[in-house]
Amino acid sequence: MRTILQGSLLPPPPIKLSHSSLLFSPSHSHSNLKFTSKSSPSPPTITMASIKVHGVPMSTATMRVLAALYEKDLDFELIPVDMRAGAHKQEPFVSLNPFGQIPALQDGDLTLFESRAITEYIADEYSEKGEKLMCPGCNKVKAITKVWLNVEGQQFDPIASKIAFERIFKGMFGMTTDPAAVQELEGKLVRVLDIYEARLSKSEFLACDCFTLADLHHLPVIHYLMGTDSKTLFESRPKVAEWVKKITARPAWAKVVDLQKQ
C-alpha cells in the first residue's frame, strides 16, 4: 500500500543529462550499503562508486537492476529507501523518479528510473564488461531480443507480479490472499507459460541461445513464485523448468538473493 503524497505534486527537477547527482547524506537512517561484485573480501578502499542504486533488496524491480549489475561485475552502492515511511513518494527521492517508484539509478551525473530502461542502459554502456546480456548480432537479432523483452514486460509481468502480490506481499502488509484472484491469474499465466514452453523447445533461452536481459528480467518475480504453490506451473513444463533452473542458478543471481538475507 503506497503512501499518497499529500497536496500538489511539486514539479521535479528535469531529468537532464547535466543533472548533478543527489548525494544522500550519511546521516540517513540506514547506512549506505556498498557492494562490490568481487566475491573475495577486499581491504576497505575509498569507493568512488559512480553507480548508485536507490531501492531495497526485496523489491522485484530493484532486484532486476541489481542482477544486471552483478552480471556485469560492476561496483555499485545500494542506497536504501525507507518505503514504510513513504520516502519513495517524497523528496528527495521524487527528484530521481517523479513517479515515486523504486529503483532509481545514478551513474555519474546521469539519473535513470524504470528498471527495464536501467538494465538496457547497463547492458549497452558496459557492453564490454562481464556477461553480454544481449544477443550478438545486428538489427534483426536485436529486434528478436526486443520482442521477448516486451513479452516479459507486457505479457508475463502484469500477471505474474499480481500473483506474487496476492501470495506474498499482501501477507506482509496485513492483507489476505484472494484465492479467486489467484486462480484467475494462474489461468492466464499457464497460457503464457505454454508459449514459453514452445519457445524454449526451439531456443535455449528466450531471445536466442545466450542468456540475455529477456531472461534476466523474469528472475525476481519467478524467484518469489518458486517459493509458493505457483511453482508447480513452472515445474510441470519441462523446458520451462529447465530454463528456470538455469537462470536461477547463475552466480550473479545468487548474490542478489543474498542481499535479501542481510
Added chain:
Amino acid sequence: MAGIKVFGHAASISTRRVLLTLHEKNLDFELVHVDLKDGEHKKEPFLSRHPFGKVPAFEDGDLKLFESRAITQYIAHRYEGQGTNLLQPDSKNLAHYAIMAIGMQVEAHQFDPVASKLAWEHVFKLIYGLTTDQAVVAEEEAKLAKVLDVYEARLKEFKYLAGNTFTLTDLHHVPAIQYLLETPTKKLFTERPRVNEWVAEITKRPASKKILQ
C-alpha cells in the same frame, strides 16, 4: 520484394502504433487485415505469427516480429536514415538513448494500461454493445491525472518527452490519445497547458492524421 507487412486491424491502438511509425518513415507496406470479431487472431495461421494471439504481427522480408514496441524500435533503427528520425538526435549516445528508453517504459507501464482501459470503457465497449462502467472510468482517470501531472512538469522543461525532438517515446502515445480526445477524458489533457500543447503537436503531424483514415 517480400517487403513490409503488418498483420492487424486499422482501428487497433497497437496496430496503429506500428502504422504510425511506418508512415513517419515513409515506408511502403501492406496492411493485412485480421478479423478480430471473427477471432482470427486466436487461431492459426495468425498464432504462428503472434503466439499470444494479439495484433499486430509484422514481417520485413524473412524477419518476423510481434509486440508493437519491439516492432517500432526495429523500424526506427533499421531505417534510421529514412523519413523522420524517431531516435534521439545523437543516436549513438547511450545516455540520451536511456532517457528515451525511460519514456518508452513509462508509456508502456504507467500510461498505456490506464489509457487503454479508458479507451475500452469509452469507445470499444460501445462498439460491442456493452455499457461504460463509470466507476472504472473515475478510478482510471484518477490514475491518468497523476501520470499527466508528471508529464506536465516534464514538458515544462522540454518540448517533447525525451528531449526537444519528437521520438518514439512521444509516438507510442499517439493512438491511445487520439481515441481519448473523442471522449470526456479529453479534459485531463486540455486542462494541463503543456500537455495540451504537446498533444496538439503530436496529433497534427501528417503521419498521425494518416492512421485515422
